[in-house]
Amino acid sequence: MTPVHPLGYRVNEMPKKKQAPAAKPSSEGTKPVGRETARAPKKPGHVVAAAAKPSAPSAKAPSAAKAAPPAKAPPEEPAEAVELREPARPARRATAETMATRQRDISVSEFFTKNRHLLGFDNPAKSLLTTVKEAVDNSLDACEEAGILPDLRVEIHEVQAPGSKGEKGEKTNPNAPIRYRVSVEDNGPGIVKPQIPKIFAKLLYGSKFHRLKQSRGQQGIGISAAGLYGQLTTGKPVTIVSKTGKGRPAFRIELRIDTKRNQPDVVSDETVEWDKDHGTKVEIELVALYRGGRTSVDAYLEQTAVANPHLALHYVSPKGETMDFPRVSDALPREAQEIKPHPHGVELGMLLSMLRDSPGKKVKQVLMDDFSRVTSSVADTICAMAKVSAKAFAASVDHEGAERLHKALGEVKLMAPSASSVVPIGEELLVEGLKRRFKNAFYVSTTRPPSVYRGNPFVVEVGLAYGGDLPLEEPAEIMRFANRVPLQYQPKACAISESIYDTNWKAYGLTQPRGSLPVGPLAIVVHLASVWVPFTSEAKEAVAHYDELMREMKLAVQECGRKLGAHLRAAERAASEHKRLGLFQRYIPEVSAALGSILGSPADKIEQAFTNALPNFVKLAELEDKGNGGGEGGEGGGAGGAPSDPPPPPSSMASMDSQPPPPPAGGGKGKKKRAEQLNLI
Ligand SMILES: Nc1ncnc2c1ncn2[C@@H]1O[C@H](COP(=O)(O)OP(=O)(O)O)[C@@H](O)[C@H]1O
Ligand SMILES: [Mg+2]
Numbered sequence: 001m002t003p004v005h006p007l008g009y010r011v012n013e014m015p016k017k018k019q020a021p022a023a024k025p026s027s028e029g030t031k032p033v034g035r036e037t038a039r040a041p042k043k044p045g046h047v048v049a050a051a052a053k054p055s056a057p058s059a060k061a062p063s064a065a066k067a068a069p070p071a072k073a074p075p076e077e078p079a080e081a082v083e084l085r086e087p088a089r090p091a092r093r094a095t096a097e098t099m100a101t102r103q104r105d106i107s108v109s110e111f112f113t114k115n116r117h118l119l120g121f122d123n124p125a126k127s128l129l130t131t132v133k134e135a136v137d138n139s140l141d142a143c144e145e146a147g148i149l150p151d152l153r154v155e156i157h158e159v160q161a162p163g164s165k166g167e168k169g170e171k172t173n174p175n176a177p178i179r180y181r182v183s184v185e186d187n188g189p190g191i192v193k194p195q196i197p198k199i200f201a202k203l204l205y206g207s208k209f210h211r212l213k214q215s216r217g218q219q220g221i222g223i224s225a226a227g228l229y230g231q232l233t234t235g236k237p238v239t240i241v242s243k244t245g246k247g248r249p250a251f252r253i254e255l256r257i258d259t260k261r262n263q264p265d266v267v268s269d270e271t272v273e274w275d276k277d278h279g280t281k282v283e284i285e286l287v288a289l290y291r292g293g294r295t296s297v298d299a300y301l302e303q304t305a306v307a308n309p310h311l312a313l314h315y316v317s318p319k320g321e322t323m324d325f326p327r328v329s330d331a332l333p334r335e336a337q338e339i340k341p342h343p344h345g346v347e348l349g350m351l352l353s354m355l356r357d358s359p360g361k362k363v364k365q366v367l368m369d370d371f372s373r374v375t376s377s378v379a380d381t382i383c384a385m386a387k388v389s390a391k392a393f394a395a396s397v398d399h400e401g402a403e404r405l406h407k408a409l410g411e412v413k414l415m416a417p418s419a420s421s422v423v424p425i426g427e428e429l430l431v432e433g434l435k436r437r438f439k440n441a442f443y444v445s446t447t448r449p450p451s452v453y454r455g456n457p458f459v460v461e462v463g464l465a466y467g468g469d470l471p472l473e474e475p476a477e478i479m480r481f482a483n484r485v486p487l488q489y490q491p492k493a494c495a496i497s498e499s500i501y502d503t504n505w506k507a508y509g510l511t512q513p514r515g516s517l518p519v520g521p522l523a524i525v526v527h528l529a530s531v532w533v534p535f536t537s538e539a540k541e542a543v544a545h546y547d548e549l550m551r552e553m554k555l556a557v558q559e560c561g562r563k564l565g566a567h568l569r570a571a572e573r574a575a576s577e578h579k580r581l582g583l584f585q586r587y588i589p590e591v592s593a594a595l596g597s598i599l600g601s602p603a604d605k606i607e608q609a610f611t612n613a614l615p616n617f618v619k620l621a622e623l624e625d626k627g628n629g630g631g632e633g634g635e636g637g638g639a640g641g642a643p644s645d646p647p648p649p650p651s652s653m654a655s656m657d658s659q660p661p662p663p664p665a666g667g668g669k670g671k672k673k674r675a676e677q678l679n680l681i
Pocket of ligand 1: 134138139142186188189190191199205206207208209216217218219220221222223224280
C-alpha cells in the first residue's frame with residue numbers, strides 16, 4: 001500500500017526533484033505563492049487552487065490556470081493546503097555526521113572580526129573615535145591606578161590622502177579610503193615587556209574584568225579590538241613603545257593578531273631611547289574618517305577634559321590644529337577600593353560557581369570571604385533561612401540547597417555596599433571641569449549620596465553651566481559620562497538622557513517644548529560612577545534603565561535645576577531693581593534742584609540725602625547677589641543669558657559703595673526709615 005502523508009496525500013504523489021526549488025521559497029514565505037505553484041503544475045488541483053487566488057501576481061498564473069481549468073479543482077482544497085504540502089519532505093542536505101565535521105571553536109578574534117560593530121567599529125568615523133577613546137581611557141586608568149597625574153598627548157595624522165602619492169611615489173587611487181595614524185602617549189606606569197603582546201594583540205585580556213573596582217575599561221577587549229580593526233583595514237601592525245621607570249630600557253614592539261588563534265604575533269621588537277621616565281605610546285594605523293560634531297574625536301577630548309580636571313592634554317588634529325587643556329586640578333581622584341559582590345546582587349549561577357570553586361571550605365566561610373557585608377552572624381542567619389548547614393562543605397551543597405541559599409542572600413537584611421568603591425568627580429571639581437569648556441557662565445553641581453543597584457554601589461552627579469558663551473536659542477547641550485568617560489552615541493537609548501527629558505525644566509525658569517530638551521544657554525553634565533556600569537551593549541554607548549539609577553539621576557538633575565531656578569529668579573529680580581535704580585538716579589539731580597529752589601536749601605545736600613536713602617527704595621542686596629553669580633554651590637560671572645541682562649552699574653554707584661551697609665530692604669521697618677529720611681528733607 002502506498003504510504004499516506006499525515007497531510008493527506010499519498011507519498012508517491014509528493015513533488016519530486018523539479019518541485020523542490022519551488023517548495024523552498026514558498027515555505028520561507030519570501031515569494032508570492034501563485035508564482036511558485038504556477039511553476040509546479042504536476043498536480044493540477046494545486047495549481048488551480050493557487051492560481052485562483054486573486055492576489056497572485058505572477059505573469060505565469062493565467063497560463064497555468066489555462067492548463068488546469070478551475071472546474072477540475074477539488075473544491076475542498078484551499079490554496080493554503082498547497083503551501084503546506086510543498087515543503088513536506090525537503091531533500092536531506094546534511095547529516096549529523098557531516099555537520100559534525102564542520103563544528104569547531106570560534107576564536108573571539110574571529111567573532112569580533114565579523115561583528116566589529118558590537119565594539120564600536122561599525123563605520124570609519126566611529127572607528128576613529130573608538131580607537132582614540134580606548135587608548136585614552138586606558139592611559140587615564142593606568143595613570144590613576146599608579147597615582148600619577150596624567151599628561152597625555154594625542155595625535156592623529158592622515159597617512160594616505162586620496163589622489164596623493166603612495167609610499168613609492170606612485171599615484172594612489174583617488175577613491176581609496178582615507179587612512180589615519182592615531183598615536184596616544186601617556187606618562188603612566190608603563191607595561192612590563194612580556195605583557196605587551198597579550199595586552200595589545202589578544203582579545204579578552206586585561207586586568208580589570210575580574211575585579212569589582214571602578215575604572216573606565218572593564219572588559220579587556222578595548223585596545224586589542226582597535227589594533228585588530230587597524231590590522232583588518234590597513235594590514236599594518238600596532239606599534240607600542242613602553243618604559244616602566246627611570247634607568248630602565250624602553251621597548252618598541254610591533255604586533256599583529258593571529259585571529260584564528262586569538263594570539264599575538266610579534267613582528268619586531270627592539271630597545272629604543274625614550275626621553276621619558278615612564279609611560280606608554282600606542283600607534284595604530286586604520287581606515288577612518290575625521291569629522292566634527294557631537295560624535296567627533298574633538299568632542300570626546302573636550303568632554304574628557306570636563307570630567308577629568310586633573311588631566312593635562314595636548315591634541316593635534318588631522319588638520320594640524322592643536323588643542324591644549326592644561327591641568328586645572330592637582331588633586332588625583334581618590335583611589336577606588338576594590339569590593340566583593342554584595343549578596344543582594346548575586347545571581348544563582350554565580351553563587352553556584354562560588355560554592356563549587358571553594359574546595360575544602362565550609363559554606364559559612366565562603367559566604368563571609370566572597371561577599372561584602374556578610375559577617376559571622378549574618379552568615380549564620382543566611383544558612384538558617386536556607387536550611388543549609390553552615391558547617392557543610394561548600395562544594396557539597398546540592399542544587400536545591402544553592403537555590404535556597406540564593407533566595408536567602410536576596411532576602412537577608414544587610415548594610416548597603418561600601419561607598420568607598422565609588423569615586424565621583426565631586427561638586428567643586430565638576431564646576432572646575434565645566435569652566436574648562438564654558439567660560440563666564442553660572443555653574444552649579446550636585447553629587448548625590450551613594451546608592452545601590454543589583455548590589456553594585458553607584459553615585460550620580462550633575463553639573464550645569466548657564467549663560468556665558470552658550471547659544472541662547474538652542475536646546476541644552478548634554479554631556480553624558482560613565483566613570484568619567486563621555487558617552488557620545490545612542491543618546492535616545494540612554495537612561496541618562498531620559499532623566500533629563502523627564503525633568504520639568506519650566507519649573508526652573510527655562511522653556512521646554514513638550515517632550516524635548518530645555519532651550520536656552522545651558523549645558524548639562526550627568527556623571528554615573530559605579531564599580532560596574534550597566535551598559536546596554538559591549539560598545540559601551542548607553543546606560544541601561546535600572547529603576548534605582550533612574551531615580552538617582554532624576555533627583556540629581558532636579559536638585560541642580562532648583563539651584564539654577566533660584567539663581568535665575570534672583571537674576572530677574574536684580575534686573576528689575578537695576579532698572580528702578582537707574583530711574584531714581586536719573587531724576588534725583590533734577591528733583592533735588594527743584595526742591596532746593598523751592599526750599600531755598602543747597603541742591604547738593606538734598607541730592608546727598610536722596611542718595612543716602614536709595615537703599616530703602618532699591619534692593620541693593622539683590623544687585624550684589626547677581627554680580628556674584630548667586631545660587632548655592634555656583635559661582636562665576638552671572639547669568640550671561642538671563643532675561644533682561646542689566647547694563648553695568650552707573651558710575652555714581654561708586655559713591656554708594658563707600659556708604660555704610662544698607663539696612664535690610666522692604667518690610668515695615670524699611671517703610672518707617674524711608675519716612676524718617678524723607679522728613680529730613
Ligand atoms: N597605557 C597603558 N598603560 C598601562 N597599562 C595598560 C595601558 N593600556 C592597557 N593597559 C593594560 O592592558 C589591559 C587591557 O586593556 P584593554 O584591552 O583596553 O582592556 P580593559 O581596559 O577593559 O581592561 C588593561 O586592563 C591594563 O592592565
Ligand atoms: Mg581599555
